Amino acid sequence: MRIIWPSYLLLLALAAQASRAETGYDGWLRYTPINDSAVREGYDNLPAVVHKLSDSGILKSAEDELLRGVRGMLGRTLRISTTKPTESAILLGTFAEMEAFSAEVPSFSELPADSFCLKTATIEGEHYLLVAGANERGVLYGVFELLRRLSLQQPLHGLDRCEEPYAPIRILNHWDNLDGTIERGYAGKSIFWEGGHIVKDLSRVRDYARFMASVGINGCSINNVNADFRAIDAEHLEEIARVAAVFRAWGVQTYISLNFASPREIGGIETFDPLDPAAVKFWTDKINEIYTVIPDLGGFVLKADSEGRLGPSEYGRTHADAANVIARAAKPHGGKLFYRGFVYNHRMDWRDLSLDRAVAAYDNFQKLDGQFEDNVIIQIKHGPIDFQVREPASPLFAGLEKTNQAIELQITQEYLGQQKHLCYVVPMWQEVLDTDMRVGGKKTPVKELVAGKTFDRPMGGFVGVSNVGRDTNWLGHHLAMANLYGFGRLAWNSNLSSKEIVDEWTRLTFGHAPQVVETIVDMQMDSWPIYESYTGPLGIGTLTDIIHIHFGPAPESSEHNGWGQWHRANETGVGMNRTQTTGTGFIGQYPPELAAEYESLETCPDDLLLFMHHVPYTHLLKNGKTVIQHFYDEHYQGAEDAKKLAAAWESLRGLVDEQRFDEVLARQLYQADHADVWRDSICNWFHKLSGIDDEQGRVGNHPDRLEAEDQELVGYQVTDITPWEAASGARAVQIPESKSEGTIRWKFDGNDGWYDLAVQYFDEEDGISEFDLTVAGQEVVRWDAPDNVPTPSDKPDSHTSSRRWIHGIALRSGDEIVLTGRADGGERAGVDYFILRPHRFRD
């Protein structure tokens, strides 16, 4: 029976479809209709037929994607021709297949794997658009480039363009655990794992693979580098094979993280000594087994002798011994081993000033240069410490001449606001990639070293730690997707600028309206410098809580412990002395010209000053300010600028679809307030330590602030907050028991008028407290604290310190203001302070 839809139902269905598209799930692959008729007309000559020259899975994906994109953007459904077309057509195939198709196909010059060409050609009298790849993956990439051009509304006629990847290795790592949690993931549970197994429904994995392919990412590891032994048992291998099958169709090779102690833990032998024949046999047999299940597995990732992971040092063996035992087993199958250069001692004696975590990667690996098998790639974090807000390039990039290397970049914003703060990190990556290491006194930017161009190594490239999750928009913050996109684009073409990349991304994600594009591009480009200024400027490190959560401010946590992320702040000065003359000698790991630049206070760039030197707080920077005053100024300016980011986003109200607008706004407003928590913690801490006042008198002085502990309390108790700098005045108030109530009360004695009131409270993850504010007996607002922008802590601290604004309250002198809190679970309705200021009418 034919169903006849009433037209209003059809309209409703269409409307539902249109709004569904704007949850952020589609990321930059939205393919929304091109409505501008002049632009549409430019595509009138696009052939109506598509013909693919082979039947592989990848070409099928390419064809599907082409149909999907063209239908979405132009509203036309291309005809699939399974036989040689007799009219104008889009041809999909490899260079070789194209040349075999007709003698009239122009010949293609030899290009590396994954390259593609888009060409228009007249063949046997018909007009063709050729999407040709050096291999099948190249064809798929060519289709995505074609669709990108359409989305960017660029002309297609007369196309004649080839692109080759900057480096062969462009892969993602995931730190996903088998139970579905993600180490340092900020957007929900794993898309791969759940309850110890690969998820049943792999449609999200497929859509993720599309994202990867669309920016040229050709490999992906799917389990945590802190690896679970079980990942490679027979049961899980079969499950991983399902993921590999989904990835395969999008040209993405699967990688598995290994646990180096596996021979002992699951191999039934006593040892995991890489030179012991029994361990060698274990790896050979296991890897042979793995390749029978997943014949085109890309290979493995290994974290050994790091942060408590077992490794070769257990037996006095080297990293080369460890890498080679696995690499040799993988080689016959074409497998690679990514051996992580992130090896350091996290139990270092902080009292010994000669020790320095930054030297570890170079010290561990440089001496082994040349000893690794040729399918081993040393995977090196971009800086010598650990993804801080600014670090110099790792000297190890210059230290390996005979060994393959890849740079590890972090997409998930572990130390950079965890997608609750905006931080477009591509400019930061680019600074590292463009750092000229001056190897042999010659121009040798990091990007050329890692891509294997300088020393002519066959393998090299880029690894991104992605950690997307099941949140609909993949990374938690819609604007954070620019980092995933940017990683791929930069790995594909490291000469693109970060601004070009984000301009492209913005148009694909939010459309072409000039105000929207300009505002988002500016917000993104400003975001890293802003984040740096209110967290850790001058190269000091992010100054976050480095022991646990890595989110809010906790400058003390970097000191006096074995983790080695020290900044050596004391009463007189600040910074790690890494000079060769009087410091830890780290600077000597760089080639001589760069070492000389960093060694001298005259030439060391100020933004790396405290990474390289220990200086008095009164040291004068190149801008004429003292270090401490600059620190204060940066934090105040940064916190102001964070508010401007929110205001910029707010200016787009009505120009961006509602859901994405609201969700981004919530995060930007959160950041605007949390930047004050940062500013105050860091400034108070350094003020106390240095004893030097802020020239502008701002630090520790908040005329519009009322401390909760100074008001009349019933049911609330005053608590010391740890660390002290996380709370204004080092103290806050809390209700001692769950499910109990308390009140904070004071009399307003200012002038009658309109006011804005903010409550600075602690929104923890271990309860949902309730609050109720009354003025002169009238309830003004009631809210609960369900951890809306999830703050990863169950304590009243700098992670959970949150602000609730109540705008436009009419106050009269003598009014009683009462905040009633009701504690829930571990969350004790904690309140730090109130801000009361004249109402600012918003535009």
Ligand code: GCW
């Ligand atoms: O930055 C640190 C993270 C760890 C991570 C480690 C690594 C997967 O805090 O969570 O472990 O780096 O890169 O191995």
